[in-house]
Amino acid sequence: MSTLSQSVTQRIRLEHIQSLSQLATPPTLQAPIKTDLPWPVATILRNIILDWISSNPEAIKAAKDSQCMSPSPDVPNWGAVLFTLVESTAMYLRKDQDVFLAMKAARKGDTEAATRHLDNAQEDIDAIAQALDCKFVQLCDFAQQALDGLWFHSGAYAGVFISNDTQKPFAGIAFKGSSSIRDFFTDFNWQPIAPKKGLIWDAHTHRGFYQGMFGQFSGKDEKRIPFDIILEQLDSVYKHPTKLHVTGHSLGGAFATLAYGEFHQQSRGKHAKPCNARWRLPTISGQIDAICPCIRSPRPAMNCLPIA
Numbered sequence: 001m002s003t004l005s006q007s008v009t010q011r012i013r014l015e016h017i018q019s020l021s022q023l024a025t026p027p028t029l030q031a032p033i034k035t036d037l038p039w040p041v042a043t044i045l046r047n048i049i050l051d052w053i054s055s056n057p058e059a060i061k062a063a064k065d066s067q068c069m070s071p072s073p074d075v076p077n078w079g080a081v082l083f084t085l086v087e088s089t090a091m092y093l094r095k096d097q098d099v100f101l102a103m104k105a106a107r108k109g110d111t112e113a114a115t116r117h118l119d120n121a122q123e124d125i126d127a128i129a130q131a132l133d134c135k136f137v138q139l140c141d142f143a144q145q146a147l148d149g150l151w152f153h154s155g156a157y158a159g160v161f162i163s164n165d166t167q168k169p170f171a172g173i174a175f176k177g178s179s180s181i182r183d184f185f186t187d188f189n190w191q192p193i194a195p196k197k198g199l200i201w202d203a204h205t206h207r208g209f210y211q212g213m214f215g216q217f218s219g220k221d222e223k224r225i226p227f228d229i230i231l232e233q234l235d236s237v238y239k240h241p242t243k244l245h246v247t248g249h250s251l252g253g254a255f256a257t258l259a260y261g262e263f264h265q266q267s268r269g270k271h272a273k274p275c276n277a278r279w280r281l282p283t284i285s286g287q288i289d290a291i292c293p294c295i296r297s298p299r300p301a302m303n304c305l306p307i308a
Contacts, residue, residue, distance in 0.1 A: 067170035091176035093124035154182035177250030
């Protein structure tokens, strides 16, 4: 896989702007409920993450050399664990106020201003990606959009870190964890729900997590589902096989688990390979392969899961 072309990056950005133009302006003071970290905290967190990277060059190199894979599910590659922890923590650096300004510009049809605000919104995440020698591309953003019928819930915010190494290419999908009142309402809506038939093995699932990933979010002219958007964007990014992992902290860990499960289910009975939890997913162009370590807890703190 070659590095992501500028044209593909721009097309994904324009699709995001189009999606933002569909959103209704939040009613409270015409601005979103503030969720981004205060400036000093965000700066401190960014510097801490950068220090993790610079202080552990051998672990980061081991992760890259293995394409964030482990020898087996029972033998974790701790370099890959650190790498994915960096990815998942970096997602908290998103700047919501700039996303709101991008939304306002998009609704006015000002694509240039919307692009500028989106660049500002993820500039700290971009800095982390650059330190990892990766390119960060946003996949979906429903963190401030209300789920149909549940105004005070949130959906998934996810992006992909794409390695610049063309000899050993890999990528990691990362989900943002809980950082707002909306997110906490999503966390607390724990009653089991039966999924739409055919999703995640028809297993009853935490209501808030399920709806944040597979629920319907309506804009002015269209209805969208976060998981479907992720599939669409991945399909446009990857035309050749590559190693892909998924990670997230807190609520992001839950979304990562659901995404992993649905990716795995969609490979079931087609090109699934049981060895080292390795699968192919025909839904995505080129069929993406992946192997990486898995860390689980009752409420996932961080997950790096094999999907493809």
